[in-house]
Amino acid sequence: MPRHFAGLLVPAITPFTAEGLPDSAAFVAICRWLLAQGADGLAVFGTTSEGTSLTVAERMTLLDAAVEGGIPPEVLMPGVGSPALGDTIALTRHAVALGCGGVLSLPPFYYKPASVEGLFAWYAGVIEGVASDNLGLWLYHIPQISGVGIPYALIERLIAAFPANVPGIKDSSGDWANTEGMLKNFPGFRVFPSSEAVLLKAMALGAVGCITATGNINPHGIRALLDARGTPQAEGLQAKAAAIRAILAVYPLIQGCKAVLSAELNDTRLAPLRPPLTPLPADQAQALRDRLAQAGWRVPGPLDPAHTPLI
Amino acid sequence: MPRHFAGLLVPAITPFTAEGLPDSAAFVAICRWLLAQGADGLAVFGTTSEGTSLTVAERMTLLDAAVEGGIPPEVLMPGVGSPALGDTIALTRHAVALGCGGVLSLPPFYYKPASVEGLFAWYAGVIEGVASDNLGLWLYHIPQISGVGIPYALIERLIAAFPANVPGIKDSSGDWANTEGMLKNFPGFRVFPSSEAVLLKAMALGAVGCITATGNINPHGIRALLDARGTPQAEGLQAKAAAIRAILAVYPLIQGCKAVLSAELNDTRLAPLRPPLTPLPADQAQALRDRLAQAGWRVPGPLDPAHTPLI
Numbered sequence: 001m002p003r004h005f006a007g008l009l010v011p012a013i014t015p016f017t018a019e020g021l022p023d024s025a026a027f028v029a030i031c032r033w034l035l036a037q038g039a040d041g042l043a044v045f046g047t048t049s050e051g052t053s054l055t056v057a058e059r060m061t062l063l064d065a066a067v068e069g070g071i072p073p074e075v076l077m078p079g080v081g082s083p084a085l086g087d088t089i090a091l092t093r094h095a096v097a098l099g100c101g102g103v104l105s106l107p108p109f110y111y112k113p114a115s116v117e118g119l120f121a122w123y124a125g126v127i128e129g130v131a132s133d134n135l136g137l138w139l140y141h142i143p144q145i146s147g148v149g150i151p152y153a154l155i156e157r158l159i160a161a162f163p164a165n166v167p168g169i170k171d172s173s174g175d176w177a178n179t180e181g182m183l184k185n186f187p188g189f190r191v192f193p194s195s196e197a198v199l200l201k202a203m204a205l206g207a208v209g210c211i212t213a214t215g216n217i218n219p220h221g222i223r224a225l226l227d228a229r230g231t232p233q234a235e236g237l238q239a240k241a242a243a244i245r246a247i248l249a250v251y252p253l254i255q256g257c258k259a260v261l262s263a264e265l266n267d268t269r270l271a272p273l274r275p276p277l278t279p280l281p282a283d284q285a286q287a288l289r290d291r292l293a294q295a296g297w298r299v300p301g302p303l304d305p306a307h308t309p310l311i
Numbered sequence: 312m313p314r315h316f317a318g319l320l321v322p323a324i325t326p327f328t329a330e331g332l333p334d335s336a337a338f339v340a341i342c343r344w345l346l347a348q349g350a351d352g353l354a355v356f357g358t359t360s361e362g363t364s365l366t367v368a369e370r371m372t373l374l375d376a377a378v379e380g381g382i383p384p385e386v387l388m389p390g391v392g393s394p395a396l397g398d399t400i401a402l403t404r405h406a407v408a409l410g411c412g413g414v415l416s417l418p419p420f421y422y423k424p425a426s427v428e429g430l431f432a433w434y435a436g437v438i439e440g441v442a443s444d445n446l447g448l449w450l451y452h453i454p455q456i457s458g459v460g461i462p463y464a465l466i467e468r469l470i471a472a473f474p475a476n477v478p479g480i481k482d483s484s485g486d487w488a489n490t491e492g493m494l495k496n497f498p499g500f501r502v503f504p505s506s507e508a509v510l511l512k513a514m515a516l517g518a519v520g521c522i523t524a525t526g527n528i529n530p531h532g533i534r535a536l537l538d539a540r541g542t543p544q545a546e547g548l549q550a551k552a553a554a555i556r557a558i559l560a561v562y563p564l565i566q567g568c569k570a571v572l573s574a575e576l577n578d579t580r581l582a583p584l585r586p587p588l589t590p591l592p593a594d595q596a597q598a599l600r601d602r603l604a605q606a607g608w609r610v611p612g613p614l615d616p617a618h619t620p621l622i
Contacts (some may be wrong), residue, residue, distance in 0.1 A: 020396075020436075052394040052421040055401075056366075083363040083394075085331075085586060090366075108587045109421060110363040112456055118587030125331075125586055145423055147458040148587075275396060275436055276419045276429030276459075 003074050003101030003136060004167065006208040008222045009192065010039045010215035011046030011079075013257055014054065014062070015269040022058050026269035028069030029303045030261070035075065037300045038223025039215060042071070043104050043170070045079035047145055048213040048254050052079075052106075053274040056087050060094050073099035077138060077211075081106025081146075085122060089129035092137070102136035104170060104211075109146040116153045123158055127165050135165050142172035142194075149173070152185055159189060170194060170211045183207060196222045197242035200234060214245045216257040217292075220300040240296075247291045251280055259285035260292065264299035314385050314412030314447060315478065317519040319533045320503065321350045321526035322357030322390075324568055325365065325373070326580040333369050337580035339380030340614045341572070346386065348611045349534025350526060353382070354415050354481070356390035358456055359524040359565050363390075363417075364585040367398050371405050384410035388449060388522075392417025392457075396433060400440035403448070413447035415481060415522075420457040427464045434469055438476050446476050453483035453505075460484070463496055470500060481505060481522045494518060507533045508553035511545060525556045527568040528603075531611040551607075558602045562591055570596035571603065575610035 045051030168190030479501030
């Protein structure tokens with residue numbers, strides 16, 4: 001049975017060695033750290049994770065390392081998107097075999113525009129190619145990056161054809177009208193907006209949480225917000241989380257997350273990016289850290305290289 | 312030494328079985344057929360070839376089959392583009408090891424916008440990762456599909472850093488001002504526009520030929536045009552080739568090429584497309600064939616399943 005994810009899912013950054021290879025040990029460490037700081041799940045190999053910059057073999061190796069390193073597979077929702085159906089099927093089979101709670105799949109993102117019929121055929125090809133009752137395939141709508149979105153007509157067809165395998169969507173459009181429309185049009189379909197800045201508003205309409213880049217930096221702040229829902233503290237924590245996000249969003253998010261975490265957690269493996277992404281210049285990284293500090297943000301505890309068992 | 316491609320290069324369509332798997336035998340047959348009809352080279356695994364819909368292993372298997380099937384490797388310029396640097400390096404190494412005359416590489420096409428610095432780092436990573444004097448890496452500019460283009464500033468940096476490895480570009484923008492600017496700004500850089508409709512005009516400014524989707528259908532017409540350059544027949548053949556292209560361009564080009572070739576060459580392996588592309592509806596395919604026939608187009612000879620040796 002696919003898992004009903006909810007709460008805070010973080011698209012964990014992917015650490016690289018100085019040679020540009022994925023660093024499995026550091027990946028396990030950052031995954032464990034994010035869960036220890038309050039994440040409910042990890043949408044590894046998302047956009048923030050530079051997932052599409054990883055080969056199929058690299059994604060599989062990292063996912064194996066995470067599970068071997070003690071990350072419960074049911075909290076993992078790895079990104080399996082690629083332009084080639086065969087690659088996405090292979091990645092999805094591997095994730096299902098490991099017991100992952102779900103997978104997050106971009107549409108095929110080379111050919112534009114793509115028709116609803118063509119996108120339906122692609123997702124149907126993944127689901128039928130994997131052919132498992134344990135598959136939860138979450139859709140990934142991020143048209144401003146992928147160039148190919150997930151229109152409502154596609155959601156409607158996929159839910160009708162594969163109700164057990166398509167539990168929900170990550171809406172990274174940043175377009176509130178689109179998020180609101182999904183929530184209203186598809187009751188029971190589990191919608192994760194990509195920004196904690198709209199978390200209370202979205203959850204009031206039925207959203208189940210958020211999958212957010214800035215969860216890499218502020219998992220504790222978003223955890224506190226989620227835990228305070230329905231209490232007098234909630235609005236204050238919402239404003240605080242939104243303020244932290246607004247500071248990060250001044251810079252490119254992926255680069256900002258890596259610059260802050262590598263410096264604050266004092267781990268050079270968290271700094272490198274793969275081309276075509278390039279690191280934040282040092283002066284901008286320092287300015288970002290200064291502004292976060294001025295806003296009261298503190299890094300929530302060190303990485304744990306000793307791998308203390310997760311609770 | 313990388314090859315100095317020139318003339319007509321065709322991004323050969325990729326045949327698939329009814330199960331959606333690449334059909335190596337049909338691929339060899341269509342490659343041989345295109346060369347027999349006048350193509351100077353084959354830019355296999357391009358956009359028209361659904362190259363990015365193929366896995367790394369599928370592209371390698373097809374390329375091996377082509378060479379084993381008697382296609383001279385020096386006429387091949389396989390597409391090696393992918394969002395993951397490691398995949399592009401692996402594909403490029405394989406092509407160079409086979410003796411291919413060059414490779415055609417999209418920029419990494421997931422993250423948008425991409426900086427010149429980031430794209431330079433990516434291409435440098437390919438060239439340095441392959442590290443071969445025999446590598447000719449041709450740039451592929453098709454921003455309306457890939458979402459990431461090749462700006463002049465990137466060409467300038469790549470030519471300066473890797474003069475022996477970056478011989479030219481395929482400009483599929485369809486933007487004449489861009490093609491003209493490349494020809495004027497980078498003397499000696501080998502520019503292939505993507506449309507035979509501008510062939511004489513582009514070659515007059517220094518273009519070395521064209522790499523065109525419609526070369527799948529009209530290799531004989533474009534061959535005749537190339538051979539007639541400088542003769543009184545050239546303008547008439549240019550107009551005729553442009554007219555054939557205009558008919559095809561009424562429909563999506565990839566779907567149109569597959570619909571026409573599968574019907575006219577009577578081979579069902581040439582018809583299927585991979586998602587997210589979907590076949591042309593039967594009535595449109597028929598209308599396209601009717602219009603081509605009315606314009607005097609005829610399919611130039613049958614596929615040769617017997618594999619008569621190429622001249």
